[in-house]
Amino acid sequence: MTCRHFGACGSCSLFDLGYDAQLVSKRGELEALLAPFYKGEIALHPSPQEGYRARAEYKIYRDEGGLHYAMRHLDKRGFVLLEECPMVSPAIEARMWRLLEAANGDEELGRRLFGVEYLSATTGEVLVTMLYHRRLDEAWEARARELAERLDAKIIGRSRGQKVVLQDEYVTEALEVEGRIYRYRHYEQSFTQPNPAVNSRMIGWAMEQARRYGRGDFCELYAGAGNFTIPLSTLFGRVIATEISKRSIQAAKENCALNGVENIAFVRMSSEEFTEALEGKREFTRLRGIDLAGYDLQTVLVDPPRAGLDEGTRRLVSGFETILYISCNPHTLVRDLESFGATHDVVQASLFDQFPYTPHMEAGAVLVRRR
Known part of the structure; x- marks a missing residue:
């Protein structure tokens, strides 16, 4: 991409590096951050170099x-x-x-x-x-x-x-993932992934990892409007997903209808509340009609905000056999990986370049319980 405002506009702070050099630099930084947990290759998922931001x-x-x-x-x-x-x-x-x-x-x-x-x-x-x-x-x-x-x-x-x-x-968005079109309603001023091309690759990566490492029933925390949940639901018998935003839950249910998906229970509650529900510490009317005890929850996907997971959510997530972690802040990802180190191994890692021409990175990691 070339732009007459490179070097002045704050949107693109890596204006002095060519795109390929940016990717090499970002992968090097992510490799260094993940080195204590992962020695394998970090797969790169590049972005289109212009016209990428939705x-x-x-x-x-x-x-x-x-x-x-x-x-x-x-x-x-x-x-x-x-x-x-x-x-x-x-x-x-x-x-x-x-x-x-x-x-x-x-x-x-x-x-x-x-x-x-x-x-x-x-x-x-x-x-x-x-x-x-x-x-x-x-x-x-x-x-x-x-x-x-x-x-x-x-x-x-x-x-x-x-x-x-x-x-x-x-x-209404239409994303192609593994040869299938998934449709989503993206509402004004609600969270959506900003880079559709990279988003499709992230979803495809998550499906590939879930197919390889997933077990039991599937749970997603911070589910938003079902960006990952809906495609991943095709790989599992039963799915439960939580999200705190009322608007996002509404959109997620509409998106299930758009895609003909019927095996997801979307619940409006925080990860802290969901932890209390799973541990039997509290009963919630929002879970009425959902038999939590009937789920064999072994695989979880988390896509938290930049602050990462809080202590209670880390405790909850550590109980799953397989953890798919999507992170918009590799530094908080590293902090959270430290808490899983005693029980889980990182078996896959990827870098998704959602934000070209900036230092920001989106990372993906797969953790599997150590036998």
């Missing part, structure tokens, strides 16, 4: 020339006014500059606009959230509907205490 958020900057997209400067002193952004998906690229032109030419659309968020899908669908420092009225809604039609996009307007949804508030 989500983007831009500040709107105003000057005498009008409205501009802006990103924080690499040195964090001020902003860079963007003239291009080749990392975003083609679906976003095809609309973002036309939207900015419309906002510059229409007082209703541009007045007190301070940010724009984009969410796209491989199907070509795009959801746009326009953020304002003013109350949105019928005049804005009329202009926004016209804009949505011109852009062939879904638009949501937000201001303090106000949310105006003009069409749906989600896009």
Whole structure:
């Protein structure tokens, strides 16, 4: 990827390294971190080098020339006014500059606009959230509907205490994994994987490892909207998945229906609550109708936030025969691996380059109970 803003825009801090060199550097760093636990080869899963990002958020900057997209400067002193952004998906690229032109030419659309968020899908669908420092009225809604039609996009307007949804508030993603298409509703301002191509590879990797090392019934913690759960459910008889977000649980159930999946029980509870339920310390009405004792839970997948697993969840996870760990922060992954070292061995590891041109890494590790 080439971009005229390399070296200035803070979004791409590895601008001075070619893409292949970035991957070599990242793998070296991950190898060093995992060295106490894993001596095997770390498989690399590269990203497309441009048009890879399905989500983007831009500040709107105003000057005498009008409205501009802006990103924080690499040195964090001020902003860079963007003239291009080749990392975003083609679906976003095809609309973002036309939207900015419309906002510059229409007082209703541009007045007190301070940010724009984009969410796209491989199907070509795009959801746009326009953020304002003013109350949105019928005049804005009329202009926004016209804009949505011109852009062939879904638009949501937000201001303090106000949310105006003009069409749906989600896009429908379609990911091909192992020759099958899986469909997902991705809702506005909910967590979704930002890089669809790498996400497909992560899911495929998880399925390959589950097929090789998985046992018994399957459990997933931090399940989100079913990104991993739904494809992996095809490999197990019974599946239970937990997620704390009410919106994500709603989306996960909708996604099960979209994919014709019926063997997953999605439960809205934290990992701490689920630990208490499995240990018989508390009863939860949210588990009514679910016979936890009837599950033979031996395989677990965790995809926690950057903070990794808390102590209670580490205790819970250590009870499984097979652990599939997806990590967006290898440093907390290492901390958690230390807690599993007495009982489990790391048998596979991979690096998924979700965030090209940045130092961030997504890692995958498979742990199997030591015999």
